[in-house]
Amino acid sequence: MLLDRAVHYRAMVRAGRVSEALRGVAVCLAFFEDSTRTRVSFVLAAQRLGAIPVMLFAQGSSMSKGETLLDTLRTVVSMKVDLVVVRHRAAGAAAYLARHLDAGVINAGDGTHEHPTQGLLDLLTLRDAWHGRFEGRRIAIVGDLAHSRVARSAMFGLRTLGASVTVAGPATLLPAGIEAFGCEVAPSVEQAMRGADAVMALRIQRERMEQSLIPSTHEYARVWGVNAERVELMKPDAVVMHPGPFNRDVEITSDVVDGPRSVIWRQVENGAAVRCAVLERCAQGRRALTAAEWPEPLSVEVPE
Numbered sequence: 235m236l237l238d239r240a241v242h243y244r245a246m247v248r249a250g251r252v253s254e255a256l257r258g259v260a261v262c263l264a265f266f267e268d269s270t271r272t273r274v275s276f277v278l279a280a281q282r283l284g285a286i287p288v289m290l291f292a293q294g295s296s297m298s299k300g301e302t303l304l305d306t307l308r309t310v311v312s313m314k315v316d317l318v319v320v321r322h323r324a325a326g327a328a329a330y331l332a333r334h335l336d337a338g339v340i341n342a343g344d345g346t347h348e349h350p351t352q353g354l355l356d357l358l359t360l361r362d363a364w365h366g367r368f369e370g371r372r373i374a375i376v377g378d379l380a381h382s383r384v385a386r387s388a389m390f391g392l393r394t395l396g397a398s399v400t401v402a403g404p405a406t407l408l409p410a411g412i413e414a415f416g417c418e419v420a421p422s423v424e425q426a427m428r429g430a431d432a433v434m435a436l437r438i439q440r441e442r443m444e445q446s447l448i449p450s451t452h453e454y455a456r457v458w459g460v461n462a463e464r465v466e467l468m469k470p471d472a473v474v475m476h477p478g479p480f481n482r483d484v485e486i487t488s489d490v491v492d493g494p495r496s497v498i499w500r501q502v503e504n505g506a507a508v509r510c511a512v513l514e515r516c517a518q519g520r521r522a523l524t525a526a527e528w529p530e531p532l533s534v535e536v537p538e
Contacts, residue, residue, distance in 0.1 A: 237358050239511035240504065247282060247507065257284035259517050260315045264290040264307060265342070266322045271478055271502055272342050272352070276319050279509035285517075288315065303327070304334055311337045317516055320344075338516040346381045352477055353387030355508040357395065359501045360432060363473045369396035374426040374468075375417075376460060377436030377485050378407045384477040385436060389415045402426035403458060407438075423458050428467045434475040435460040435486040451484045461487045465495055473497045 246253065261280045265273050280287040290310060292298065297306050307318060318335060320328050321342040328341035343349040364371055373392060379385050379401055389399050399417040401408070402425070413419060420426035427433050438454065465474060474486075474495045482488045491498060 236354060236508070236511045236515060237361060239514065240354070240358050240507040243279075243282070243510035244504065244507035247510075252282050252284070253510075254284040255514055256280070256517050259283075259285040259317065259513075260288060260313075261285045261317045261319060261513065262288045262290055262307070262310050262315045262337075263342075264310075264318055264320045264322075266292045266303075266320075267343065269321055269342070271505055272321065272349075275502075275506040276342065276509050276513075278506050279513055282506075283510055283513060285317075285513065304331065307331060307335055311335050316520055317513065338520045340512060340516055343383055345383065347383050348387045348390075349383040349477075350387050351505070351509055351512055352384050353391045354512070355501055355505040356384075356388050356434070356475065356477070357391045358504045358508055359475065359497050360392075360397075360473075362500070362504075363471075363497060364431065368392065371397045371431040372429070373397060373399055373432040373434060374420070374423075374430040375399060375401045375434045375436065376423050376426055376458060377403050378438045379403050379412060379436065380407045380409045382436050385434075386415070388434065389417055393417075397431075400426045400430065403436075404454070423460070423464060424467060427460075427464050430468045430472055432473045432475060433460055433465070433468060434477070435480070436477070437480060437485055451481070455484050455487075459483075459485055459487060460490055462489050462493065465490055465493070468495075475501060478502070 263273065263276055277287050295306055297303065311318065315337055317338040317340060318331065319340045319342050320331060322328070323345050325345035325347035327344045328339055332339035341348060341350050375385050375388065392399055393416050400420050401412060401417050402420040402423050408419065460474065472495065474490055474497065476486055476498050478498065480486055480491060482491060490496060
């Protein structure tokens with residue numbers, strides 16, 4: 235349902251239209267970690283639905299004076315904010331706030347835990363590339379899995395829809411017990427990518443590392459980087475993904491980022507559409523309406 239609604243909103247945006255589905259709904263965008271894609275797409279999604287976006291950052295807020303995260307957001311919600319979109323460095327932050335705030339809470343990334351809307355946009359991108367069929371498909375996820383909330387959400391979603399996942403990365407960047415996620419661990423990037431229907435390269439997240447876990451970026455690129463030669467090991471119609479931001483010529487080479495197999499920029503476009511669908515669903519949930527009772531967004535006629 236969410237992916238179908240995202241397709242609707244993607245078509246609407248491409249046609250240059252906007253909706254008033256969330257007219258008057260106040261959405262607080264509480265981003266306590268740096269962000270470009272997620273933050274901007276949530277702002278645009280709120281605006282395109284007619285909502286009122288309110289930005290909140292740690293710097294410049296009362297948190298810099300010692301106020302707690304919960305008290306800061308309780309203050310915001312007391313001003314009749316309906317939805318809170320939160321990104322925070324602490325795993326579980328969004329779930330904690332959802333238990334204590336009288337508002338809908340959307341997780342825009344919590345530490346190394348999860349990034350649900352990124353997982354949804356990745357599913358939409360793959361649904362397009364795979365013509366709607368996940369069963370029997372296999373994706374390779376390569377890189378810094380130990381610190382990747384994107385990988386966790388992607389694995390949950392892909393397995394739910396019937397795809398299989400193979401992961402590969404340096405031993406220092408593989409979380410203990412990763413097999414419990416239902417994925418296969420390959421000893422090399424070549425083995426992970428051979429015969430795959432897609433690959434997702436992950437950024438080395440140095441900001442989450444307490445110590446250096448790789449010898450050098452040059453060595454990492456040589457052994458684990460997604461390059462044109464390795465891309466050719468996949469199926470002829472396989473695609474290349476990256477959640478961004480990406481380090482060109484480290485985890486993925488520039489010719490692959492800009493190459494014919496890349497759907498990286500499609501992921502970015504799909505992110506705004508998915509977040510429209512998520513904001514709509516959460517707002518309607520707050521209003522306790524069933525799916526059949528949802529108001530239709532502004533009607534738009536667009537070609538496929």
